[in-house]
Amino acid sequence: MTPWDGVHEFVQVVEIGSFTRAAESLGVSKSFISKQVTDLENRLGVRLLQRTTRQVSLTPEGEVFYRNCREMVEAFERAQGLVSEMQEQPTGLLRIALNNTYGVEFMATAVAEFASTYDKLTVEVVTSLTDSDLVGDANDVTIRYGQQEDSSLYARQIGHQSFCLCATPAYFRKHGRPTNLAELKEHNCLTNRSGYWHFNSAGGTMKVKVNGTWKCDDGSGIVAAARCGLGLAQLPVVFVRRELRTGQLVALEEDWSFFDRDVWVVYGHKQNLSLKVQLLLNFLTQRFERAEQRPQRFTLPDTWQDLE
Incomplete structure (x- = not known):
């Protein structure tokens, strides 16, 4: 049992004005709604609702509790809307770690091209001469090279260096x-x-x-x-x-x-990836085909994708 148990059911009863109709709207039984609200009242030590055979009304304590619960419901709905918006348009901070042993210009150029298409996304590029700790350094993804030995992380190969x-x-x-x-x-x-x-x-x-x-x-x-x-x-x-x-x-x-050394995008979770990480993975996979680079092919392109 959590402090939130019964709150949703209580708000539904108040706003619909009936235990029966509240149960129908939530797809549960009337007895379940009644038990949830009763358990909530017992935990709070007050009666929230006056029940008669014809109507349900708020007690003075119930009015105060409902107003505050309504504010929490509205805050949750706003938060839910923000999350849904983020899944349609990437927003917020995307933190990417790059190994700087051989410079970051080439990979940073690709990341900048990705960022330029999403004006609500803030990209933070972290560079070091060693592979960054994905979790400990709070990075969303890190670009790594060669054989990957950390089996606790997920990685997608995007090409060769x-x-x-x-x-x-x-x-x-x-x-x-x-x-x-x-x-x-x-x-x-x-x-x-x-x-x-x-x-x-x-x-x-x-x-x-x-x-x-x-x-x-x-x-x-x-x-x-x-x-x-x-x-x-x-x-x-x-x-x-x-x-x-x-x-x-x-x-x-x-x-x-x-x-030819493999290039990987390493990330922490396979399930429920944020939209910004999903889009970055797809962009880099398409941008850097798994083609080997050979100088005699050059007109020296600036992308791996041209090396075909």
Whole structure:
């Protein structure tokens, strides 16, 4: 039993003026209505209604209680209307977490395009160099990459983030181009502090230890070193699209040199998703088809969808 038990039935009786008709409107028995109201009166310790064979009227205490219950009913109806409106037109705050290791411009552009179509929606983009805690950081969704290990969360794959091996033309002229994985040991490899690169393999992903004189956990730092001709870098194709377009960097084009990492939208609940999250999932799924990115296909588009 809750403090709300009997309140709805009491309001119906008052507004309809009859236990019988109140029962009919709610689709329950008259005895059920009577018991609910009686139990409510017993909990409050007062009589709310005067009952006769011909009519039902409010006691002074009942009038005060009814006025306040009516206000609560109206507040509930307003809240219900707001929720219904939100399910027709997304409103409020949508908090999206992005991993900033390789910059956020590409993904943030897509999110901004989504937000531009809904003027009642406020979008807050949270960035960090590590994957954000979806629940602990109060995010609606987070964009993650690679294999997802947290089985308590739900995720939808929206595409791939393809990595290429690239360097300046001057570096390749001086050191040559590697033609297989084994030849990477002959090159100065610009990496994060782990010193590993990843590549596609028949079993999924292959982890390869490489060596070099430059290590940086921020992708921008690796790009800077690559542009200076310091060595060979493994970077997302979309992250270096300007450098590839202008010729500052040149990418290898052989299949072995690429790594295609899955991109996921992670969210906390599968059932009763808010409209704003549903719309974002659908938008990103359509925007980013699961196509691999290869430099030789470029006119260097700004969206994955063009890579067909």
